[in-house]
Amino acid sequence: MVSxxxxxxxxxxxxxxxxxxxxDDQINKLxxxxxCCASLRLCGGxxxxxxxxxxxxxxxxxxFQLIFTHPDVAVNNRHCRELFLLNYSQRNVVVVxxxxxHCIIEWGHDFRPDYGKLGTLSSVFPSAKIVAMTATAxxxxxxxxxxxxxxxxxxxxxxxxxxxxxCYEVIQRPSYVKQGNVDQFEExxxxxxxxxxxxxxxxxxxxxxxSLELCGVGFAFLERVLGDKQFYPMDAPKPxxxxxxxxxxxxxxxxxxxxxxxxxVTESCTQRVIFATLAFxxxxxxxxxxxxxHFGVPRTMESFFQESGRAGRDGRPDKSTLYFNNNDIGANxxxxxxxxxEYCKNPKSECRRKIILKHFGFRIPNxxxxxxSFCDLCEKSxxxxxxDDTVDPDHxxxxxxxxxxxxxxxxxxxxxxxxxxxxxxxxxxLSMCSGLTMEGIDELxxxxxxxxxxxxxxxxxxxxxxxxxxxxxxxxxxxxxxxSSE
Ligand SMILES: [Zn+2]
Numbered sequence: 255m256v257s258x259x260x261x262x263x264x265x266x267x268x269x270x271x272x273x274x275x276x277x278d279d280q281i282n283k284l285x286x287x288x289x290c291c292a293s294l295r296l297c298g299g300x301x302x303x304x305x306x307x308x309x310x311x312x313x314x315x316x317x318f319q320l321i322f323t324h325p326d327v328a329v330n331n332r333h334c335r336e337l338f339l340l341n342y343s344q345r346n347v348v349v350v351x352x353x354x355x356h357c358i359i360e361w362g363h364d365f366r367p368d369y370g371k372l373g374t375l376s377s378v379f380p381s382a383k384i385v386a387m388t389a390t391a392x393x394x395x396x397x398x399x400x401x402x403x404x405x406x407x408x409x410x411x412x413x414x415x416x417x418x419x420x421c422y423e424v425i426q427r428p429s430y431v432k433q434g435n436v437d438q439f440e441e442x443x444x445x446x447x448x449x450x451x452x453x454x455x456x457x458x459x460x461x462x463x464x465s466l467e468l469c470g471v472g473f474a475f476l477e478r479v480l481g482d483k484q485f486y487p488m489d490a491p492k493p494x495x496x497x498x499x500x501x502x503x504x505x506x507x508x509x510x511x512x513x514x515x516x517x518x519v520t521e522s523c524t525q526r527v528i529f530a531t532l533a534f535x536x537x538x539x540x541x542x543x544x545x546x547x548h549f550g551v552p553r554t555m556e557s558f559f560q561e562s563g564r565a566g567r568d569g570r571p572d573k574s575t576l577y578f579n580n581n582d583i584g585a586n587x588x589x590x591x592x593x594x595x596e597y598c599k600n601p602k603s604e605c606r607r608k609i610i611l612k613h614f615g616f617r618i619p620n621x622x623x624x625x626x627s628f629c630d631l632c633e634k635s636x637x638x639x640x641x642d643d644t645v646d647p648d649h650x651x652x653x654x655x656x657x658x659x660x661x662x663x664x665x666x667x668x669x670x671x672x673x674x675x676x677x678x679x680x681x682x683x684l685s686m687c688s689g690l691t692m693e694g695i696d697e698l699x700x701x702x703x704x705x706x707x708x709x710x711x712x713x714x715x716x717x718x719x720x721x722x723x724x725x726x727x728x729x730x731x732x733x734x735x736x737x738s739s740e
Pocket of ligand 1: 605629
């Protein structure tokens with residue numbers, strides 16, 4: 255890159271990027287490093303919209319080293335095309351970068367068609383190098399991207415996308431309950447609300463991906479149960495910056511989205527839980543995100559990997575948890591990649607990291623670096639081998655024949671009722687928060703002989719949180735083993 259002072263004619267790099275929020279974040283970082291950049295953004299909005307009057311002058315006096323723009327602007331806007339065809343631009347634009355190039359395939363034919371037309375830039379700048387960048391491209395995608403951009407003799411630079419510090423976890427929830435997704439989503443949020451109360455700004459920065467509708471549900475739920483405690487500090491004036499949670503989705507204005515992005519890249523960010531749709535995926539680069547939760551299943555492994563990859567960008571161990579039910583991955587869900595069904599159902603109990611990397615044509619690197627925190631299944635097998643816990647996570651040890659006496663049934667029932675009350679007391683006295691209903695307890699007591707493992711418990715009652723199943727299993731185990739040893 256040529257420094258600002260050295261000459262009038264300077265190399266210019268054009269970067270095509272999908273989101274304004276992303277562009278703003280990158281420009282801020284580059285400006286801080288002393289790189290002069292600008293974004294070609296429309297004042298009018300439409301294809302004929304204009305740019306700020308001083309843009310061309312700044313461009314021709316060599317004030318820009320990097321120019322960020324949108325695919326829509328780069329491809330369709332007449333004034334943009336005029337700027338690109340200026341002698342100055344033709345002489346000085348040396349590289350055109352297409353960032354998040356997987357959008358060419360994923361969005362190109364769909365709701366962002368202009369990504370698919372970026373190949374025309376190779377004829378606008380015939381002597382510039384074209385660079386396509388993405389963190390998620392299978393071999394097939396790579397071929398399609400280079401073809402689409404008219405790249406001749408491309409030199410691929412490929413690295414294993416493995417994210418060794420993220421532990422992947424998948425939790426199945428029941429397919430049907432009364433209020434369906436809303437109830438289950440609120441149940442999931444109960445412990446998070448509790449965490450916000452006890453830890454306020456020290457709660458791990460968490461992104462919760464869901465549908466647009468559930469973003470609103472989650473936001474309203476936390477507002478409702480937290481009351482005054484939703485702000486930090488509690489006695490602060492109460493604009494949205496002081497709220498401990500936020501939403502990020504496409505119906506919001508660019509300004510709101512940019513605000514969230516600029517906050518979550520700072521360590522002191524007050525907004526600790528972000529409800530987000532897939533709009534909050536690509537390129538959001540905060541070292542402070544520690545936890546990503548998916549409620550529902552992204553349709554492509556590329557999206558899932560992008561979104562879960564928002565965690566752990568500082569290299570510390572972080573977690574990705576995906577909650578799904580059979581409806582989420584049903585045959586009628588349009589565009590759901592088979593690999594996502596495999597990732598959720600995992601019929602061969604394969605390491606989840608392995609499944610992800612296999613999709614991108616890679617393997618888990620270097621055996622020596624392997625740990626047991628790759629995924630929930632690896633953790634399980636570690637525990638079952640080395641740990642002596644009363645509740646065997648691999649379920650293999652708790653296989654004693656549960657011939658349960660009537661006394662024991664009553665003992666178990668009263669303990670379960672106690673567990674229900676105790677959990678609900680912890681969580682705002684909301685019955686959904688224990689994951690246990692009286693009907694569920696009755697049902698379980700009728701089928702105790704089958705309740706030998708976590709999986710069986712999760713199957714037989716409408717609870718879906720593993721720690722609840724563990725508590726129930728522990729109660730059953732304790733009551734039955736006590737009486738038989740007496
Ligand atoms: Zn694993």
